[in-house]
Amino acid sequence: MAQTADRYPVAALAELPDDIRERIVAVQEKSGFVPSVFLKLARRPDEFRAFFAYHDALMEKEGGLTKAEREMIVVATSGANDCLYCVVAHGAILRVYAKNPRVADQVAVNYRKAEITPRQKSMLAFALKVATDSAALEEADYDAVRAHGFSDEDIWDIGAIASFFAMSNRLANLTSMRPNDEFYLLGRLPREKRPG
Amino acid sequence: MAQTADRYPVAALAELPDDIRERIVAVQEKSGFVPSVFLKLARRPDEFRAFFAYHDALMEKEGGLTKAEREMIVVATSGANDCLYCVVAHGAILRVYAKNPRVADQVAVNYRKAEITPRQKSMLAFALKVATDSAALEEADYDAVRAHGFSDEDIWDIGAIASFFAMSNRLANLTSMRPNDEFYLLGRLPREKRPG
């Protein structure tokens, strides 16, 4: 498991600022392991705090999108960006939220073939345009998702999640972030608890 | 699981020519289920026979590539072609052959980050050039894999597998072939038997 360049050493927990160490310990207690993204980013505390504040603002909020739908956006756009960390880690979270052991692999490869609703497919088509060709967005793209009942605030959510993971995917590729082994199996077996 | 267009009905086993039915029954007995590709293609017996004869000639032969390496080529190039069926079905087979529950997801998304050897990475770089830009192949591409000890016959194997799945990926997308549910979990848990 060691032959890939492992860029940027992981922070030592004991040396981290209190707030960051506490968040990491809380994740550890809830999930049973610490996802690599926490340890990679912790060596830069200001960036860590801003990253997770932004993440939580987009992923933990209430609104027209379910948590599973938010994760679908992450997995589909991370697949388009060939980001291993995000496909595997968020694929696990998506399986858990959607209570479907297949949907993450489907959405990561080709959402058109996935076991999701037409409304969710329109959401992913919009998210992928934001991810891959945002300058070409035009009124027809907004109308297409509105036709499935998404409000303009929902559309902001869809687009902002795709945008945030455009950043996140690049950071993971830049730093050679590796998915924890635990993620690969999470949500694939019948009874499992949801992640934090 | 039904909202995706399911193109081209699956053949009824009883109506198939004997040789095809026998192959399908044998697969069923060995694996415990019949992969969709057998049932989709069986409605066209001549194409079925040629497809599997070609598949076996490339995937079951002896030579400089292990079976796991042959499946790596399938998974990496199918990932580049966004072929859901092949990523999921051959990902399962790769996990079993490689006895590694993570390698298929890695190779499908980005082989550069996978837990594989530098030699295997050079093999996949060559395979991906065959898959995505074969007209631009030049001497330097052959030299790069030769430098890792691959013979010219091995290179033919690498390129021919990438070529065969260029076809196979397109057939699966054309016919909306769906991976069997069994594939998603296969090879992800400690002790499992190898597929047929």
Place this chain on the structure above:
Amino acid sequence: MAQTADRYPVAALAELPDDIRERIVAVQEKSGFVPSVFLKLARRPDEFRAFFAYHDALMEKEGGLTKAEREMIVVATSGANDCLYCVVAHGAILRVYAKNPRVADQVAVNYRKAEITPRQKSMLAFALKVATDSAALEEADYDAVRAHGFSDEDIWDIGAIASFFAMSNRLANLTSMRPNDEFYLLGRLPREKRPG
């Protein structure tokens, strides 16, 4: 004519298995020369047999597409894949079947400007999507060809031919297959016989 890397020596006729030698001799007698693809692939008899079995199943069958239309698909998709061997060899066959000395050059470069029917243009638009972006195929693509009277079995043919030559183009590029000199002129002069 020799400065291009000529990869993989051609098989010696005398050393080939009987069935393969017989097929090659038959082609030689009918066409007056042996197309390179036979000699390149013959060094791997199992692959040779599967390749031509598949080819014949798709190109020699009866159905809603004429032989000229099948060759149009080959030439258009091989042009998109920049495959010299297939553009030149199948361009020759297309000229003969279509009894039109210009149509192959047209279809190889830009089918939109070719002397073909709107129905044939819709067929080639579908084939090119299979060749270049099969994961994005959607219902509208199928509807567009159905609107020109193609049945679902015809669509399978169109897509399967594009898929088979996705493989074939890559094999030709991989092995540096060279078109025989005879192909360049074939079908360009008034009275000529059809190829085998």
Place this chain on the structure above:
Amino acid sequence: MAQTADRYPVAALAELPDDIRERIVAVQEKSGFVPSVFLKLARRPDEFRAFFAYHDALMEKEGGLTKAEREMIVVATSGANDCLYCVVAHGAILRVYAKNPRVADQVAVNYRKAEITPRQKSMLAFALKVATDSAALEEADYDAVRAHGFSDEDIWDIGAIASFFAMSNRLANLTSMRPNDEFYLLGRLPREKRPG
């Protein structure tokens, strides 16, 4: 100036949370106007706070990159993403920091032709790879910037700025953010003060 779709109304200053209103007022006092990005994002206070915290962590820190170099990265990658807001607004800031009225237009269109050092060109080549093809980053890319004296922490900065603006460009395109008129001329005339 009104015919472009102006998506998402701008927040009314009086209704904003105190910390956000204070930041906006401070920017207004320093620059003489409020850049649109503040007013567009302010309608979502949590996202506003995370966005600017992240921005400041990357753009205002000390380190191996000058402020002008950080802005070069923004302008070059925003040019690649066709983001009008970021090209114009950060182009202005770059002109001011670099005290060069031409460099922003150059870097936005083609950094290879810009009046910058070879070291800065290597920095932008790396940033553009992060922006456009981060999954393909490999050791040689890191070595190329290291050869110009950039440390691994500098490389993190380069890549993280490119990543942050991958997000920012998409948000600007999503919300149709318009550059303030003031930005177009800023830094183009001899004596001007630097922005906040």
Place this chain on the structure above:
Amino acid sequence: MAQTADRYPVAALAELPDDIRERIVAVQEKSGFVPSVFLKLARRPDEFRAFFAYHDALMEKEGGLTKAEREMIVVATSGANDCLYCVVAHGAILRVYAKNPRVADQVAVNYRKAEITPRQKSMLAFALKVATDSAALEEADYDAVRAHGFSDEDIWDIGAIASFFAMSNRLANLTSMRPNDEFYLLGRLPREKRPG
């Protein structure tokens, strides 16, 4: 300003043929400086004469397009081709003709967000298709501009300007043509005279 490779020395005015020297002197007198394109091309008199004859035939003629609209086409397509010289030099001319200090930067980055009419946007969409994918032009593209009142002669003008600058952009990149410093500010301040 000197570190970029400056390919091909500029012609000495005294050694040029009379007609070319006279044209250059006239431009100098009218504009106050000699745009680099004149001096770069003058070393090849026949190409110089043909280039400017073609330029004038397309850019100085009467017809359904205003001079500002012709320059918009130049700036938009030069932006798509990443041609620094043409974006900066023709951006200046566009600002002067349009009497708008912002429109050139907008059109160079993303015409969809520019302060122009829907008719002008349709004109630029057509021009960009000619610039980037002319082989795929089809009846629907012509109909889309006709719907905004453009005649077939106007469409020829739009397409021919995009075609001419496809050449011009490549020549500028080939010869490392540098925009004169004067262009960067031209047309950005309230009262300025129009160029020749």
Place this chain on the structure above:
Amino acid sequence: MAQTADRYPVAALAELPDDIRERIVAVQEKSGFVPSVFLKLARRPDEFRAFFAYHDALMEKEGGLTKAEREMIVVATSGANDCLYCVVAHGAILRVYAKNPRVADQVAVNYRKAEITPRQKSMLAFALKVATDSAALEEADYDAVRAHGFSDEDIWDIGAIASFFAMSNRLANLTSMRPNDEFYLLGRLPREKRPG
């Protein structure tokens, strides 16, 4: 032969200005037919004159490139731009100049597989970079052709021909220019005279 949209009527010879009619008559007498490009462009006399003046300045001059090599550049870049008129018309001229009935088809599809010298391949690699990605030209590209003995004036010729046909290809696609039937066979049979 009529189902393709035939845009822009051809000029009536009798109504053309004398110099243009005379050039067309001369071509007719020399070649036995009038290539479509003359009749399409003649309806705009100033553009006609500039186009052919430019063409002749680049294609008929003396220098380090043979006439066959100049035509190779045309055919290779026109192939990359999918321009039917230029591939067929200039393919004919190339066959005649090179006295090789196969080389045009080879160069149009994939110059790497063509019966040409390594020096000619380096020339075409440079020309194709000018045609498809001129903004990315860098010193290494110039050095690669210089290593084969091309002078800087030769490199200008190579790049300028690729640039001129970038324009010409787009004009042909814009106006749906059709290759004359005569071109398809020209230069394919043993003894033929050279074109004008």
